[in-house]
Amino acid sequence: SFSDAEKAAIVSMIGKVAANPGGYGSEALERLFLGFPQTKTYFNHIDVSHGSADVRTHGGKVLGALVEAAKHLDDMEGTLSQLSDLHAYNLMVDPGNFKLLSHCILVVLACHFPAEFDACTHAAFDKYLAVVSAILTSKYR
Numbered sequence: 001s002f003s004d005a006e007k008a009a010i011v012s013m014i015g016k017v018a019a020n021p022g023g024y025g026s027e028a029l030e031r032l033f034l035g036f037p038q039t040k041t042y043f044n045h046i047d048v049s050h051g052s053a054d055v056r057t058h059g060g061k062v063l064g065a066l067v068e069a070a071k072h073l074d075d076m077e078g079t080l081s082q083l084s085d086l087h088a089y090n091l092m093v094d095p096g097n098f099k100l101l102s103h104c105i106l107v108v109l110a111c112h113f114p115a116e117f118d119a120c121t122h123a124a125f126d127k128y129l130a131v132v133s134a135i136l137t138s139k140y141r
Ligand code: ZNH
Pocket: 039, 042, 043, 058, 061, 062, 063, 065, 066, 083, 086, 087, 091, 093, 097, 098, 101, 102, 129, 132, 133, 136
């Protein structure tokens, strides 16, 4: 669970994300695919090239889910339950990839919001992404 200070930092940062989830999401995915090309294997059915509309759509869904979950910081399991089923039973994404995507999301936020992204905000948002990732990978067995 999150402290009041962590909640405030997460909510503030997610407010900025909510202004353009497709933009920040596609940047995060582009970093993921370039920096960790093995992650592209999950996306054979979409166009993963630079500027792709598919990547923008998918990035918007991923960050949109983060925006939604941040509205329920005291019930993240419930909020993310369906997505957790999807990732465990249908997509079967290797859990290690969640760390890679989380890292890319943090880098995108640090680039766009250097003043807000101080050490406390960094730590709080990292924790937020780790909790989301733990929930999405919790039903694998
Ligand atoms: Zn995921 C899908 C979120 C991670 C892979 N995803 C998805 C979606 C969402 C998400 C919202 C949509 C769903 C529907 O449509 O219903 N993810 C998410 C999040 C995260 C993630 C939040 C973290 C943070 N994923 C991930 C990773 C991977 C993935 C790491 C690998 C690499 N996903 C995926 C896929 C899909 C998804 C493959 C499907 C796509 C399509 O469209 O087909």
